[in-house]
Structure formats: structure tokens, C-alpha cells
Amino acid sequence: MNMNPHEDVAEVLVTAEEIARRTEELARTLERDYAGRPLKMVCILKGAVPFAADLMRAMNHPVALDFMAVSSYGASTKSSGVVRLLNDLDESIEGQDVLIVEDIVDTGLTLKYLRENLSARGPRSLRVAVLLDKRERRLVDVEVEYVGFRIPDRFVVGYGLDYAGFYRNLPYVGVLKPSVYEEAP
Numbered sequence: 001m002n003m004n005p006h007e008d009v010a011e012v013l014v015t016a017e018e019i020a021r022r023t024e025e026l027a028r029t030l031e032r033d034y035a036g037r038p039l040k041m042v043c044i045l046k047g048a049v050p051f052a053a054d055l056m057r058a059m060n061h062p063v064a065l066d067f068m069a070v071s072s073y074g075a076s077t078k079s080s081g082v083v084r085l086l087n088d089l090d091e092s093i094e095g096q097d098v099l100i101v102e103d104i105v106d107t108g109l110t111l112k113y114l115r116e117n118l119s120a121r122g123p124r125s126l127r128v129a130v131l132l133d134k135r136e137r138r139l140v141d142v143e144v145e146y147v148g149f150r151i152p153d154r155f156v157v158g159y160g161l162d163y164a165g166f167y168r169n170l171p172y173v174g175v176l177k178p179s180v181y182e183e184a185p
């Protein structure tokens with residue numbers, strides 16, 4: 001791992017400017033779709049932190065924020081759809097208009113779990129916003145109402161997305177150099 005994370009990046013897939021522009025567009029859409037209704041954003045830790053923070057600040061709208069943390073297991077259990085709840089919301093979402101904000105939808109298993117878990121708590125409405133969508137990897141059908149960008153099937157980091165806990169602070173979404181993985185223990 002380089003001490004300058006930018007030097008570990010092989011290719012930028014989505015620039016900071018593209019993210020900022022798309023976030024503004026999504027904010028306008030959300031303002032329209034939730035007109036007259038306050039919005040409860042549920043930010044999924046840790047990857048969705050930058051996206052949720054920028055999206056909420058782009059909105060001229062009453063927005064309340066809560067957090068949830070989940071972990072999907074390794075490759076074998078992922079296909080079984082096992083998702084573990086690590087940290088629950090602080091507050092009830094009953095009767096509220098809830099938007100799950102997630103970094104990326106890949107197989108869809110995490111969002112399927114989150115949709116089922118949260119819809120059981122009686123929100124007035126429940127929708128999902130993701131920054132990135134790797135559609136070709138989907139294993140389960142899950143509705144995603146708001147998508148920032150569709151990306152190809154590559155492992156990406158940056159703007160919240162990590163590799164081994166790092167690179168979340170890159171302001172863009174990119175792909176790491178193969179040498180980074182070769183160094184891994």
C-alpha cells in the first residue's frame with residue numbers, strides 16, 4: 001500500500017465531478033418525489049457515508065438521518081443470502097418515508113435483506129438509492145428506485161468503497177493496481 005492512495009489507483013471509473021453532478025440530479029428528483037413529506041435517510045455503514053452526506057446536503061428538503069450496519073459473509077455464504085445485522089437504527093421508522101442509501105448493489109442480497117427487514121417495521125414508504133449498480137452480477141431481484149451510475153463488473157474502491165478498510169477517502173471511484181492485491185497478506 002502506497003502512502004499516497006491515489007498512486008494505488010490504476011483507473012478512474014467515475015470522477016469526483018461526475019459524482020457531484022449526478023448527486024445534484026438525484027437530489028432534485030428526490031425533492032420532487034418527496035414533495036411535502038420529510039425524508040428519513042437510512043445510511044448503510046460504512047460505504048454509503050460519503051454518498052449520503054453529499055446527497056443530503058444537496059437537498060433543499062427536510063431530511064433526517066439514521067444509520068445501520070450490516071455485513072455479508074464470504075463468497076460461499078453470500079450465495080445463501082446470509083446478511084448479519086451489526087448495528088440497528090436508533091429510532092423507529094414507523095409511518096415515515098424511508099430512503100435506504102447504499103454505496104453499491106452487486107448480487108442484490110444485502111439490499112434484499114435490508115428492504116425486507118425495514119419494510120417489516122411499517123414505514124409509510126420504502127425506497128432505495130445506490131451510488132453504483134453492477135447489474136450484470138445480480139443474483140436476486142431487488143428493486144432500486146434511484147441509481148447513480150451503472151458500472152461494469154469490476155472491484156471498485158473510493159468514495160466510501162474500501163479494499164481491506166482503506167481507500168474510502170478517495171474522492172472518485174476507481175480500480176486498484178494489481179500490485180496492491182499482490183502485496184496483501
Ligand code: 5GP
Nearest residue numbers: 104105106107108109110154155156161162
Ligand atoms: P451485494 O449484497 O449486492 O452483493 O453486495 C453489496 C455489498 O458488497 C456492498 O455494500 C459492498 O460492501 C460490497 N461490494 C460489492 N461490490 C463491491 C466493489 O466493487 N467494491 C467494494 N469495495 N465493495 C463491493
